[in-house]
Amino acid sequence: MTHAEDVLSTTLEAVVQRFATMVRSVGRRHRLSEPDLDAVMQEVRIRLWRACPTSEQLEAIGTSYVYRTAMSAALDILRRRRAYAAPLTDSVDEHSRLLTAGGRDAQRQLEDEELAARVLGAVEGIAASRRPVVRMYLAGYDREEIAELFGWTEAKTRNLLYRGLADLRARLADAGLTPEHSDD
Amino acid sequence: MTDQELRDNYARAIDARGDSGRAACVEPDAIVALVQREGPEAARLATLDHVMSCEGCRREFDLLGAIERAGAQNSRRGVERIRWRRYATVAVAASLVLAIGLGPGRQLWVQRASDDAIRGASSSEVVLIAPDDGTTVTGAAVFTWRAFPGAARYTLEMVDGGGNVRFSRQLADTSVTVDRLGVAAGEYQWLVRVTGDDGVERRSVPRSIRITPQ
Numbered sequence: 561m562t563h564a565e566d567v568l569s570t571t572l573e574a575v576v577q578r579f580a581t582m583v584r585s586v587g588r589r590h591r592l593s594e595p596d597l598d599a600v601m602q603e604v605r606i607r608l609w610r611a612c613p614t615s616e617q618l619e620a621i622g623t624s625y626v627y628r629t630a631m632s633a634a635l636d637i638l639r640r641r642r643a644y645a646a647p648l649t650d651s652v653d654e655h656s657r658l659l660t661a662g663g664r665d666a667q668r669q670l671e672d673e674e675l676a677a678r679v680l681g682a683v684e685g686i687a688a689s690r691r692p693v694v695r696m697y698l699a700g701y702d703r704e705e706i707a708e709l710f711g712w713t714e715a716k717t718r719n720l721l722y723r724g725l726a727d728l729r730a731r732l733a734d735a736g737l738t739p740e741h742s743d744d
Numbered sequence: 745m746t747d748q749e750l751r752d753n754y755a756r757a758i759d760a761r762g763d764s765g766r767a768a769c770v771e772p773d774a775i776v777a778l779v780q781r782e783g784p785e786a787a788r789l790a791t792l793d794h795v796m797s798c799e800g801c802r803r804e805f806d807l808l809g810a811i812e813r814a815g816a817q818n819s820r821r822g823v824e825r826i827r828w829r830r831y832a833t834v835a836v837a838a839s840l841v842l843a844i845g846l847g848p849g850r851q852l853w854v855q856r857a858s859d860d861a862i863r864g865a866s867s868s869e870v871v872l873i874a875p876d877d878g879t880t881v882t883g884a885a886v887f888t889w890r891a892f893p894g895a896a897r898y899t900l901e902m903v904d905g906g907g908n909v910r911f912s913r914q915l916a917d918t919s920v921t922v923d924r925l926g927v928a929a930g931e932y933q934w935l936v937r938v939t940g941d942d943g944v945e946r947r948s949v950p951r952s953i954r955i956t957p958q
Contacts, residue, residue, distance in 0.1 A: 582817060587810030596807050624917045627815030631776070632921070634811055638772040638804050672753075673760055679750060680757035692789045695796035697747075698754035710788070711781055711914075725747070732745065 564615070571615040576605050579626045590700065596637075603633035675737070682731040690724035697721055758799055770794050773923065775805050779812040782913050783926070816916050870938050870948035877951040881925075888919040889948065892938045899937040902927060903950070929957045 580601045584592070607629050612618040686694055696706050707717040745753075774791045777783045795801040871890040875881065887900055900920060902911035910927045913920065933950035940946070 579814065582814035583810045586813040586817060587806060590806045590810075591803070592806050592810050593803060596803070597810075600807070600811070624815065624919065627811065627917075628919070628921060630811050631808070631815070634808055635772055635776060638807075642766055642769075642772070672756060676753040676756035676760060679745075679753040680761075683754065688793070689789075692792040692796065695754075696792060698751050699758075699796045699802060700751060700755070709778070709781070709792075710785065725750075728750070729745065737745065 568609075568613075568615045568618065571618045572605060572609055572612075575608065575618055575621070575626060576601055579604070579623060579630060583630070599637055600630060600634045603637060604630050607633060678735055678737060679728075679732065682728055682735060682737075685731050686724055686727050690720055690727065693717070693720045694724035694728060697725070758797065761799075766800055768794075769798060769801050772804060772808075775801065775808055779805065779809045780913070870936055870946050872934075872936060872948050872951055875934075875951070875953060878954070879951075880954040880956055882956045884921055884923045885925065885953075886919065886921045887934065887936075889936045891918045892940070892946070894940045894942065895938045896941045897939050899939070900934070901937065902932045902934045902953070904930065904932055925955060927955055929955050 580597065583597060587597070604626065608618065608621070608626070611629075612621060683691065683694060683698065693706055696709075697703070703714070703717050703721060706712070706721070707714055710717075712720075770791050774787075775795060778788045778791045778795070781788070795805045870892055873888040873890060875885060875887065889898070892898075898915045898918065900911075900913050900915060901909050902925065904910050904927075910932065911922075911925055913922070932953050932955060934953050935950040936948045938946045938948075
């Protein structure tokens with residue numbers, strides 16, 4: 561490898577790693593799959609290498625260019641995977657959850673699954689205007705993330721979520737799932 | 745049932761549902777529109793409703809959302825750096841002006857103040873870069889404009905002949921690639937509105953653009 565190629569490779573790696581670190585830091589809260597991110601960053605690496613043949617050009621590009629390249633690369637990867645029906649990789653959390661479930665008492669597991677299905681059924685009955693917000697909250701996202709996604713005020717988000725969860729609890733109560741039942 | 749119990753049961757139900765194929769899933773472009781806050785709110789809510797009930801789409805949402813937030817975070821840092829440099833420059837300039845103004849260089853100070861006023865007038869414009877006026881676009885289009893000092897956000901808009909806004913997207917960046925404009929073929933004007941951190945809104949001079957069917 562020539563000196564120029566070596567410098568180019570080092571610069572490229574620094575640009576890609578800087579952005580990957582930012583994505584990891586904001587994606588850590590959720591189950592962002594490391595192999596998925598690696599696949600995207602590999603695609604970014606190739607695209608930047610094609611677009612910027614010299615280290616000077618690479619150093620001159622802004623991180624907004626890297627962001628646009630990453631978004632476009634991710635979109636292409638997702639489209640390709642869907643076309644070939646390949647699933648996204650499972651996260652470690654998911655495997656550990658499945659292993660835990662596998663060791664449970666069968667009867668207890670059956671009851672848990674039945675309860676979960678009734679909760680899901682009740683969620684699906686919530687008014688369409690509130691349901692997506694409730695789903696997002698139940699999927700583990702917090703109020704701030706919901707507000708940011710839609711550009712809503714904290715008060716509007718809180719109100720929608722409060723009403724949606726109240727609706728959900730009322731539906732569960734109607735189905736005989738009272739707080740006492742859940743404590744059993 | 746506590747919020748945590750509801751969350752645990754919801755996660756269990758989604759897991760139990762498993763991956764029954766992706767035929768009914770929303771398109772990846774719709775998930776991008778969701779994370780970029782692009783398009784009508786009702787459409788984004790409908791996308792979210794599916795995404796949060798589908799393990800495959802939710803993972804795609806997390807991946808695209810993390811990239812989007814990293815990009816936005818970086819843009820904000822860039823704007824903050826520009827602001828800091830601007831404030832630092834103003835502070836240094838103010839100190840110099842004060843020192844000179846109190847001394848024998850009052851005439852020089854008057855001249856400098858006049859120059860600054862002229863520079864201020866030119867920097868108050870929102871300048872579009874691409875596409876050029878009268879460009880014909882088929883499919884994806886890259887819109888670019890100059891960074892405006894103190895910009896809190898930019899809004900790219902496309903307006904039809906009747907003055908109706910047919911496309912609108914809020915951005916932190918000064919460039920965006922739009923894969924699908926979602927407007928009918930025809931003649932439009934595109935412009936950028938800038939909302940400054942002082943709350944004042946400025947607009948660029950509109951440019952004409954022709955959209956042709958793909």
